[in-house]
Amino acid sequence: MAENSDAKTLNMTDKIVEDWIRLVERNLIPDMALLVLYIIVGIIGNSVVLLVYRYEMKGTSDERYFIPKLAIADMFASVVCSVAAIIWDVNQIKFSHNILCKLTFCGLTVPASLSLWLLQCIAVQRYFKICRDHTLSLKVRRIMVVFICIISVILCFPYLILYGSNDFLVDGIKYGSRCGRLKEYAYYEAGFAYAILFGVLMILTVVALTFLYGKVGLKIFQHFKSDKCKKTQASNSTIPKSGSEENTDTPIEDKDVVSDSQVNIDIESRENENNLGTMCKAENTSERNGNLIEMNSEKQHKIVSNVCTDSSSGQKAVAIVSNKVKEDHLEKETDV
Structure with missing residues (x-):
C-alpha cells in the first residue's frame, strides 16, 4: 500500500x-x-x-x-x-x-x-x-x-x-x-x-x-534665449519714432523749397539781364541827354552785379531790378 x-x-x-x-x-x-x-x-x-x-x-x-x-x-x-x-x-x-x-x-x-x-x-x-x-x-x-x-x-x-x-x-x-x-x-x-x-x-x-x-x-536653451533677445532689440532699434519722422521730413522739404527758389531766381535774373542789355542798346542809340544815359547805365551795372552776387537775397534783388526797370521807362517817357 x-x-x-x-x-x-x-x-x-x-x-x-x-x-x-x-x-x-x-x-x-x-x-x-x-x-x-x-x-x-x-x-x-x-x-x-x-x-x-x-x-x-x-x-x-x-x-x-x-x-x-x-x-x-x-x-x-x-x-x-x-x-x-x-x-x-x-x-x-x-x-x-x-x-x-x-x-x-x-x-x-x-x-x-x-x-x-x-x-x-x-x-x-x-x-x-x-x-x-x-x-x-x-x-x-x-x-x-x-x-x-x-x-x-x-x-x-x-x-x-x-x-x-x-x-x-x-x-x-x-x-x-x-x-x-x-x-x-x-x-x-x-x-x-x-x-x-x-x-x-x-x-x-x-x-x-x-x-x-x-x-x-x-x-542650448540659454543660447537660443539670448539670440531671441538680441533679435528683439535689433527689431526695436530699427523702428523709427514719430518725432524722429517729423524731424527728418522737415529739412528735406526745406531743401526742396530752397532749391526751387534758387532756380527761379537764376531764371529771373537771366531774363532781367537780357532786358537790361536791350535797354542799354536803345539808350546808346539815342542822342538825348548823354549824362542821363551814363547814370542809368551805371545804375543798371550795379543792379546786375548785385543780382549776380547776392544769391542769399535773390527774391529781393529781382524786385529791385524790376522797380529800376520801371523807373527807367518812366524817365524815358518824361524825356520824350
Missing part, C-alpha cells in the same frame, strides 16, 4: 511539473517573437545609419566619430543579446549545458554595456563641445573607445565563474536544469553581490547621461 501511494504521488508530481513546463514554454512564445522583431529592426535600422554615414556624409567631423561605432555596437547588441535571450528562453527548464549558460550571460552583458558606454562617450564629447567650448582630440576619442571595450569584456569575467547550470529538484528528484547563479554558498553570495554592483554601475551611467545632457540642453 505504501509503495502504491508513493507511486501515485510521484506520478502526480511528474504531471504537475510537466504541465508547468508546458505552460512556461507556451508563455515564452510572445517573448521570443518580440526578440526576433528586435533582431530585424536592429539590423535594418543600424544598417541604414551606416550606409548614410558611408555614402552621404563624406566630410570628416569630430562630432560624427562615435555615431558609426554606436550603430555597429547597437547592431551587435540587437543580434547577440536577442539570440542569447532566445537561447535562455528555449532552455528555460532544460538548460543543462554549463558552458553555453556562461556564454549566454556574457552575450547579454558585453554588447549592452558597450552600447550604453558609447552613449556616455557621446554625452561627454557634447558636454565639452557645447558647455566647455573644448573639442576632444582624435587620440582621446580612440582611447575612450578602446577603454570601454576593455571594461565591457572585463565585466563579463565574473559571469564565467559565478554563473552556470543548476539542477531543478522536486522532492530530491531532478526534473530539469536552469541557467543562473550557482547554488553553492560561496558562489551564490559572490554572484549576488556582483549582480548588485553591475546594476548600480548601470544606474550611475544612466544618471551621468541625464546630468550631462541636462547641462547641454540648458546651455
Whole structure:
C-alpha cells in the first residue's frame, strides 16, 4: 500500500511539473517573437545609419566619430543579446549545458554595456563641445573607445565563474536544469553581490547621461534665449519714432523749397539781364541827354552785379531790378 501511494504521488508530481513546463514554454512564445522583431529592426535600422554615414556624409567631423561605432555596437547588441535571450528562453527548464549558460550571460552583458558606454562617450564629447567650448582630440576619442571595450569584456569575467547550470529538484528528484547563479554558498553570495554592483554601475551611467545632457540642453536653451533677445532689440532699434519722422521730413522739404527758389531766381535774373542789355542798346542809340544815359547805365551795372552776387537775397534783388526797370521807362517817357 505504501509503495502504491508513493507511486501515485510521484506520478502526480511528474504531471504537475510537466504541465508547468508546458505552460512556461507556451508563455515564452510572445517573448521570443518580440526578440526576433528586435533582431530585424536592429539590423535594418543600424544598417541604414551606416550606409548614410558611408555614402552621404563624406566630410570628416569630430562630432560624427562615435555615431558609426554606436550603430555597429547597437547592431551587435540587437543580434547577440536577442539570440542569447532566445537561447535562455528555449532552455528555460532544460538548460543543462554549463558552458553555453556562461556564454549566454556574457552575450547579454558585453554588447549592452558597450552600447550604453558609447552613449556616455557621446554625452561627454557634447558636454565639452557645447558647455566647455573644448573639442576632444582624435587620440582621446580612440582611447575612450578602446577603454570601454576593455571594461565591457572585463565585466563579463565574473559571469564565467559565478554563473552556470543548476539542477531543478522536486522532492530530491531532478526534473530539469536552469541557467543562473550557482547554488553553492560561496558562489551564490559572490554572484549576488556582483549582480548588485553591475546594476548600480548601470544606474550611475544612466544618471551621468541625464546630468550631462541636462547641462547641454540648458546651455542650448540659454543660447537660443539670448539670440531671441538680441533679435528683439535689433527689431526695436530699427523702428523709427514719430518725432524722429517729423524731424527728418522737415529739412528735406526745406531743401526742396530752397532749391526751387534758387532756380527761379537764376531764371529771373537771366531774363532781367537780357532786358537790361536791350535797354542799354536803345539808350546808346539815342542822342538825348548823354549824362542821363551814363547814370542809368551805371545804375543798371550795379543792379546786375548785385543780382549776380547776392544769391542769399535773390527774391529781393529781382524786385529791385524790376522797380529800376520801371523807373527807367518812366524817365524815358518824361524825356520824350
